Amino acid sequence: MKKIVLLIALACVGAFAADGAAIxxxxxxxxxxxxxxxxxxxxxxxxxxxxxxxLADMKAYKAGAINGGKGKINMGAIMKGQMATLSDADMAAVNDYISTLK
Structure with missing residues (x-):
């Protein structure tokens, strides 16, 4: 019985895992x-x-801690907006996906 519960729990986690490629x-x-x-x-x-x-940069962009500086394109504002809807799990999934593209 414990094995069945564990398998179901693992399947549920996998079903709700963030899809880095899609994000x-x-x-x-x-x-x-x-x-x-x-x-x-x-x-x-x-x-x-x-x-x-x-990954640290993605989190910093979301927090608004990175910006373009005076007289530069403010990439921080653009990236903050892009990161706003992503959870930590989403960012980790995207980061892992990018690592596969090497």
Missing amino acids: YKKCAVCHGQKADKKYLNKVPVLTEIDPAQR
Whole structure:
């Protein structure tokens, strides 16, 4: 009985897990289908950023802690809006998906 309950619980977690590939589709407009595009020659290629740093940056954008600075394009405002609807699990899933594109 315990094994059945455990299997059902694991299946439910898997069913509700974030789909990094599906979430990344809205990112691809600026960052490219393979996360290989430099956006406005300002943002580095996502696949060249360390995964831990990439995830930390996503969280910092969501928190509004990163901005473009005076006289620069305010990427922080753009990215804050993009990250606003993503949960930590969503960001982790996208980050993991980007890592597969290398």
